[in-house]
Amino acid sequence: MKKDKISSAVIRRLPRYYRHLDELRRSGIVRISSSFLAKSMGLTASQIRQDLSCFGCFGQQGYGYNVERLRLEVADILGMNRKHTVAILGAGNLGRALMENFPFQSNGFQLVAAFDVDPELVGKELSGTPIHHVDSLEEYLRNDPVSVCVLTVPAGVAGDTARRVAECGVTGIWNFTNVELPQQDMPGVQIEDVHFADSLLTLSYMISEEEP
């Protein structure tokens, strides 16, 4: 039975399901039961069946799940077939690392452009992606709307840059700056934070607890 409102706990597990199913597929495994998948992921079989049942009936009694079919279903649920476009704002170290190394394509995204202020970079291409000047951001987005902007600008201009692209109708911001973006100022824009510092401090807590 499909559910209306999916809890964020479930949503956050979906990419992990996808990752594991992709690995199972690549190692040639055709079918899998909830209990086997649970064991390999460190979850309970109940939870997996409960999670999946939010979106539909993908298994078969007495058989389990077809790995490839389930993988495609999860990909679809995650919106990986929607041909989302993405632009990178800020081609510093981190922005360039994402441009050159992150597999946008295999996660269902198409990287179409990057923006920076550095005259050394503007006008060049990196891994086939052109780097434009940030001054042309609005003009670019008017002509070629993108789904998601990757925010890898310096913290000082993070808020401003976010507001600018929000006004141009971007639907998502992937925020790598350590700044908390004011969601309420940007209605209709989904924000996903990657807070390096928060992550490291969590680790700091965990290792500090071990050795009191």
Place this chain on the structure above:
Amino acid sequence: MKKDKISSAVIRRLPRYYRHLDELRRSGIVRISSSFLAKSMGLTASQIRQDLSCFGCFGQQGYGYNVERLRLEVADILGMNRKHTVAILGAGNLGRALMENFPFQSNGFQLVAAFDVDPELVGKELSGTPIHHVDSLEEYLRNDPVSVCVLTVPAGVAGDTARRVAECGVTGIWNFTNVELPQQDMPGVQIEDVHFADSLLTLSYMISEEEP
């Protein structure tokens, strides 16, 4: 009343508390009530008082919390005063981005070394941090143990590299590879994942849901 076992939901909120308190302090605010802090963070006052009470009594009835005192308390809880050391494994784009831009110091960590296989990099320094050859990893760690290793190596060697440093007594791994490290193979090592792909796919889900 201090609690023994802190739930991971609480732990994950601690860095956010720290970040907000640090910002309040920098904007010169001396005291704050749980309800004001709650509003600015998008939480409830109850939750904040409940969270903090896991670690002690930091407030005062009728007054609230002293921002700077609470900030220092949270820093201490997070282990930011423990002089943890950190080494970066893999000085590719991402590794270098962290070396050059991430404020390890102000998060309580001291970056002491980086490791790579690239002869162009080995022997050089970047932002004051020497880059050694990965072959010398074990020898280095024997002489100068580090608390945390940052895993920014290619996915193919992630598992091996993790095991190697785990055997050398590292207490934490900050994992930026898209590989799920087997926690059970490395007892006593805390693993904190930064899964870019999982994060982007979560955003993909959220923006796809908006426009069905």
Place this chain on the structure above:
DNA sequence: TAGATTGTTAATCGATTAACAATC
């Protein structure tokens, strides 16, 4: 003193786990 706000206990809400009929 009166008003404000904490820390804590109790109530509620939501998420996870267990159980089981349905059925491949």
Place this chain on the structure above:
DNA sequence: TAGATTGTTAATCGATTAACAATC
């Protein structure tokens, strides 16, 4: 058919919220 395993309902567990006495 017998064994396996799903999807779903019910039970349990844990986390969040509400309430309030204590007290600054």
